[in-house]
Each structure stands twice: as structure tokens, then as C-alpha cells.
Amino acid sequence: MSGNTETAKTSPLNVIKWVLAVTIAGAAIVGNQYFATHGINLSGVSGSGSEAEPVGLLYRVLAVVALMVVALGIAAMTVQGRAFLVLLKEANIERRKVVWPTRQETTQTTLIVVAVVIVVAILLWGLDSLLSWVVSGVIG
Numbered sequence: 001m002s003g004n005t006e007t008a009k010t011s012p013l014n015v016i017k018w019v020l021a022v023t024i025a026g027a028a029i030v031g032n033q034y035f036a037t038h039g040i041n042l043s044g045v046s047g048s049g050s051e052a053e054p055v056g057l058l059y060r061v062l063a064v065v066a067l068m069v070v071a072l073g074i075a076a077m078t079v080q081g082r083a084f085l086v087l088l089k090e091a092n093i094e095r096r097k098v099v100w101p102t103r104q105e106t107t108q109t110t111l112i113v114v115a116v117v118i119v120v121a122i123l124l125w126g127l128d129s130l131l132s133w134v135v136s137g138v139i140g
Contacts, residue, residue, distance in 0.1 A: 014078050021075040028067035032060050 035055040075081045
């Protein structure tokens with residue numbers, strides 16, 4: 001079973017999928033930066049001397065999100081992507097098994113923690129004052 005997993009991880013199709021996913025994600029990032037500053041010439045006439053207008057933020061965000069979804073979809077089709085999806089499903093099952101404390105338990109625990117912090121703070125303040133008084137008496 002382990003040998004089968006190792007060959008699947010290094011299969012050429014798997015590598016191609018990862019390269020394609022990374023390329024699409026990189027194109028989204030580079031394209032976002034490019035169109036934020038350079039934009040598109042909306043007149044459609046090249047060399048007309050008109051300035052290219054930067055693409056609006058909404059369109060750039062939508063394009064980046066769409067390209068990232070495509071890249072994640074391709075990555076999810078790889079062996080590692082499928083294993084990650086299985087991990088997420090198992091984590092969600094475990095999350096559902098958690099028994100959360102009631103409001104009363106949470107309030108009681110919080111009050112206990114606050115009380116302990118106050119007691120320790122007073123003890124440390126007292127110890128600091130005592131040591132400061134001793135050092136002041138020794139030094140003069």
C-alpha cells in the first residue's frame with residue numbers, strides 16, 4: 001500500500017496538475033498587480049495615445065477569487081489534495097464530537113481564573129515589596 005502511494009505521488013500527471021495549479025495561482029497574483037497599475041486600454045484602438053485605465057478593484061478581486069478556486073480545484077484532484085480533503089472531513093467529524101461547556105460552567109471557570117490571577121498578583125506584589133525593603137535596608 002505504501003509503495004502504491006509513493007508511485008502515485010510522483011506520477012507525471014500528478015506533477016503536471018501541481019504545476020498547473022501553481023501557475024494559475026501565480027497568474028492570478030501577477031495579473032492582479034499588473035492590472036492594478038497598468039490596466040486595459042478600453043478604447044480598443046492601439047496607439048491612439050489614450051491612457052490605459054486601471055481595472056476596478058471589484059473585477060480584480062473576482063478574477064483572483066475565480067482563478068484561485070480553479071487552482072484549488074486542480075490541486076484537489078492530486079493525491080495530496082484528496083488526502084487533504086479526507087483530513088478535513090475527519091477533522092469535521094471530530095469537531096462535531098466536542099462537548100462544549102454550558103454558560104454556567106464557562107462563567108464559573110472564568111471567575112476562578114480571575115480570582116487566582118488576583119491572588120497571585122497580590123502575592124507577587126507582596127514578595128516584590130518585601131525584597132525591595134530588604135535590599136533598601138542592606139544598601140542603605
